[in-house]
Amino acid sequence: MARQLRLLLSVFVSGAVVMALELLGSRLLAPVFGNSIFVWGSLIGVVLAALSTGYYLGGKVADLKPDFQVLSTVIFVAGLLVMGLPALAPPLFDWIVKLSIGDRYSPLLATVALLGLPSVLLGMVSPFAIRLAAKSFEQLGKASGNLYALSTLGSIVGTFLTVFVLIPEFGVNKIILSLGVTLLVVAFLGLGFRMKVFILLLLLVLPLAAPYMVSRRLTVAAYTLALGDTIYETDTPYHHLIVADAYDPVHQSTVRYLILDDNLHSAMDLKNPNRTVFEYTDYFNLGFLLSSNVTRVLFIGGGGFTGPKAFLNDYPNVSVYVAEIDPEVIRVAEEYFAVNASNPRLHIYNEDGRIFLQENPQKYDLMVLDAYSKSYVPFHLMTTEFFDEVASHLTSGGSVISNLIAGTSGGQAQLLMAEVRTMSTVFPNVYIFAVKGADYQDPQNVIILGTLLPNHLTKVDFTNLAANTATPKIPANYVKNYFILDTSNAPVLTDDYAPVENLLNPLTGQNLTSDNQSTINWNEVETLTAAVSVIAVVFLVLVKKRVF
Numbered sequence: 161m162a163r164q165l166r167l168l169l170s171v172f173v174s175g176a177v178v179m180a181l182e183l184l185g186s187r188l189l190a191p192v193f194g195n196s197i198f199v200w201g202s203l204i205g206v207v208l209a210a211l212s213t214g215y216y217l218g219g220k221v222a223d224l225k226p227d228f229q230v231l232s233t234v235i236f237v238a239g240l241l242v243m244g245l246p247a248l249a250p251p252l253f254d255w256i257v258k259l260s261i262g263d264r265y266s267p268l269l270a271t272v273a274l275l276g277l278p279s280v281l282l283g284m285v286s287p288f289a290i291r292l293a294a295k296s297f298e299q300l301g302k303a304s305g306n307l308y309a310l311s312t313l314g315s316i317v318g319t320f321l322t323v324f325v326l327i328p329e330f331g332v333n334k335i336i337l338s339l340g341v342t343l344l345v346v347a348f349l350g351l352g353f354r355m356k357v358f359i360l361l362l363l364l365v366l367p368l369a370a371p372y373m374v375s376r377r378l379t380v381a382a383y384t385l386a387l388g389d390t391i392y393e394t395d396t397p398y399h400h401l402i403v404a405d406a407y408d409p410v411h412q413s414t415v416r417y418l419i420l421d422d423n424l425h426s427a428m429d430l431k432n433p434n435r436t437v438f439e440y441t442d443y444f445n446l447g448f449l450l451s452s453n454v455t456r457v458l459f460i461g462g463g464g465f466t467g468p469k470a471f472l473n474d475y476p477n478v479s480v481y482v483a484e485i486d487p488e489v490i491r492v493a494e495e496y497f498a499v500n501a502s503n504p505r506l507h508i509y510n511e512d513g514r515i516f517l518q519e520n521p522q523k524y525d526l527m528v529l530d531a532y533s534k535s536y537v538p539f540h541l542m543t544t545e546f547f548d549e550v551a552s553h554l555t556s557g558g559s560v561i562s563n564l565i566a567g568t569s570g571g572q573a574q575l576l577m578a579e580v581r582t583m584s585t586v587f588p589n590v591y592i593f594a595v596k597g598a599d600y601q602d603p604q605n606v607i608i609l610g611t612l613l614p615n616h617l618t619k620v621d622f623t624n625l626a627a628n629t630a631t632p633k634i635p636a637n638y639v640k641n642y643f644i645l646d647t648s649n650a651p652v653l654t655d656d657y658a659p660v661e662n663l664l665n666p667l668t669g670q671n672l673t674s675d676n677q678s679t680i681n682w683n684e685v686e687t688l689t690a691a692v693s694v695i696a697v698v699f700l701v702l703v704k705k706r707v708f
Contacts, residue, residue: 163228164293166228166346166349166350167228167231167289167292167293168307168310169346169349170231170232170235170285170289170346170347170350171285171286171289171307171310171311171314172310172311172313172314172317173314173342173343173346174235174238174282174285174286174311174314174343174346175282175286175310175311175312175313175314175315175318176314176315176317176318176321177238177242177282177318177339177342177343178207178211178279178282178283178315178318179314179315179316179318179319179322180318180319180321180322180326180335180339181207181242181245181275181278181279181336181339182203182204182207182275182279183319183322183323183327184322184327184332184335184336185203185271185274185275186199186200186203187327187332187395187400188245188246188249188274188332189202189203189253189267189270189271190399190400190421192253192257192270193253193266193267193270198264198267198268199267199271201268202267202268202270202271203271203275205268206268206271206272206275206276206279207271207275207279210275210276210277210279210280210283211279211280211282211283212283213280213283214279214280214281214282214283214284214285215283215284215286215287217280217283217284218234218283218284218285218286218287218288219287219288219290219291221234221284221288222287222288222290222291222292223291226288226291226292228292228350229350229351229352230288231285231288231289231292231350232346232347232348232349232350232351233347233351234281234284234285234288235281235282235285235343235346235347235350236343236344236347236348236351237281238278238281238282238343239340239341239342239343239344239346239347240340240344241277241278241281241340242278242336242339242340242343243336243337243340243341243344244340245274245275245278245336245340246332246333246336246337248274249274252270252273252274253270256269256270256273285311286307286308286311289307290303290304290307290308293306293307322335327395327397328396328397330395331393331394331395332395332400389404389405389406390402390403390404391403391404391405391416391496392492392496394488396486396487396488396489397486397487397488398485398486398489399420399421399486399488399489400420400421401418401419401420401488401489401492402417402418402419403416403417403418403419403492403496404416404417404419405417405430408429411429411431411432411435412431413429413430413431413432414429414430414431415427415428415429415430415437416428416430416464416496416497418463418464418489418492418493418496418497420463420489424438425463425464426438426463426464426465426466426493426497427464427466428464428466428497428498433469433498434470434473436466436470437466438466438605439595439605440563440595440605440607441466441467441470442634442638443561443563443593443595443605443607443634443638444467444470444471444528444530444561444563444607445474445634446559446561446593446607446609446634446639447525447526447528447559447561447609448475448526448629448634449622449625449626449629449634449639450557450559450611450613450625451525451526451557451558451559453525454475454478454525454526455477455478455479455525456478456479456481456522456523456524456525456526456555457471457478457479457480457481457524457525457526457527457528458480458481458482458483458524458526458527458528458553459480459481459482459483459527459528459530460483460513460516460527460528460529460530460531460541461483461484461513461529461530461531461532462482462483462484462489462490462493462508463484463489463493463530464493464497464499465482465493465497465499467528467530468480468482468499468506469497469498469499472503472505472506478505479505479506479507480505480506480507481507481509481522481524482506482507482508482509483509483511483512483513483516483517484508484509484510484511485510485511485512485513485531486510487510490508490510513529513531513541514540514541514546514549517549517550517553518549520553521553522553523553523554523555523558524553524554524555524558525554525555525558525559526554526558526559526560526561527550527553527554527558527559527560527561528560528561528563529541529560529561529562529563530563532562532563532564532565539653540655542578542579542582542653543582543653543654543655544582544585544586544652544653544654544655545654545655546655547560547582547583547585547586547587547610548586550586551586551587551612554612556612557611557612557613558611558612559609559610559611559612559613560583560587560609560610560611561607561608561609561610562579562583562607562608562610563605563606563607564576564579564605564606564607564608565603565604565605565606566603566604566606567601567602567603567604568594568598568599568600568604568606568643568645569598572603573645574650576592576606576608576645577645577646577647577649577650578647578650578651578652578653579608579653580592580608580645580647580650581647581648581650581651581652582652582653583608583610584610584647585652586610587610587611587612588611588612588613588614588616589610589611589613589614589615589616589617590608590609590610590611591608591609591610591611591617591622591642592606592607592608592609592642592643592644592645593606593607593608593609593638593639593641593642593643594606594607594641594643595607595641596641597641598641598643619639619640619642619643622639622642623636623639623640625639626638626639
């Protein structure tokens with residue numbers, strides 16, 4: 161009976177751990193490779209392929225040696241590999257980035273290298289357990305059905321436990337280490353005396369090694385070295401969040417940065433909190449050039465609340481509303497970025513921006529969309545249906561400002577052109593401002609201003625408005641960056657068709673399709689061909705040796 165319970169526990173825990181690893185893998189990959197469809201496609205595909213391989217190998221090994229100690233050894237090795245993932249990930253990702261094998265395939269290779277072998281070993285557990293259970297169950301069908309149901313139940317528990325309990329409460333590295341230890345404990349129950357002694361010694365040494373195994377990720381370390389001191393670090397339901405302080409020698413003051421995954425989102429000068437650190441935030445004032453009666457402003461995306469705080473400081477008659485989806489970002493903004501939540505003119509809502517608009521009928525004079533980053537574009541905030549919702553919540557003559565990171569010409573401008581054309585289907589007039597100038601070659605902050613006002617303005621009109629307005633943060637040299645972009649060939653993004661991942665490079669912030677990528681990338685083809693060739697040779701050798 162005890163042996164049967166250990167068998168059931170092994171199946172349940174293995175099912176739970178494999179799903180937890182798949183979800184946690186996204187948190188390991190996000191700081192380096194983004195959080196795009198390519199990352200999630202890699203995670204799902206690699207884990208499924210690994211499990212399929214594990215099912216095959218598990219059944220084959222079980223027929224050769226149906227021994228519970230062999231199964232426990234498989235789980236033990238899987239536990240060791242899982243425990244090593246936090247230490248292996250940074251150098252592994254660094255190596256993959258340096259390979260330059262292509263932006264779509266880098267997360268695929270990273271997932272194979274990181275999760276492939278542990279997932280194969282965990283996949284071996286169920287068929288191996290079925291072979292062992294067949295000795296004590298009268299019918300093989302009943303044994304397989306019960307054990308696969310138990311494995312699936314474990315996967316369900318692992319999924320919900322990881323998403324709703326573990327990630328919100330604990331750091332990813334600590335969770336992964338705990339999963340590894342859990343596998344070791346389960347394996348311990350079925351191992352022989354010598355292996356049990358070895359594991360006990362390992363557990364005695366582990367506390368000494370643990371601090372090195374939970375070392376920070378590649379980009380975390382890079383930011384820490386580049387920026388200075390890490391003040392706070394955590395995993396939220398949506399991001400890996402860091403607050404870091406660094407000295408600014410130009411202004412002779414310390415600047416505090418908010419880093420979400422691999423992106424700098426906000427910055428605040430601790431000596432002069434009202435100073436603009438990131439120039440693009442000043443462009444949020446463009447809406448005040450078009451209307452002198454702006455009293456209600458909605459920000460979708462809070463970050464460090466740079467824009468909302470500036471509006472509250474510069475415009476005494478303005479009330480600011482902020483919809484921020486990440487509750488930890490809100491808390492961190494209040495604790496580390498001087499956000500006064502008790503200000504009667506500041507209203508903060510922990511909600512997705514689109515859902516917030518759907519649930520609240522209130523109208524606004526100006527909206528600011530600051531929820532995009534260089535590695536992640538929430539497509540549901542870029543579609544025609546979304547901008548219809550935005551327009552319905554604007555007062556007559558109201559405006560919306562969207563901050564986007566994109567190029568301004570050629571293939572790098574495809575994402576920008578798609579959003580401008582999409583906004584143009586809703587707003588009578590749409591204007592574009594490149595913060596670093598339209599001639600700047602690399603991706604940059606591009607401000608898109610859409611307004612319900614019918615009269616079209618030119619670059620000269622904006623320059624005159626800036627010169628004759630009381631708005632202090634829109635000098636004429638800012639609006640000179642107004643430029644026109646031909647969007648006639650760009651797609652209109654809808655809820656049904658919004659291929660933003662095809663327009664944005666999730667690794668570098670540049671577009672996937674550029675002028676010099678219109679032809680086949682032979683370097684990538686050669687790399688993939690070489691990889692496939694190696695796999696084929698290994699497979700043929702194994703067949704010849706009658707391993708299969």
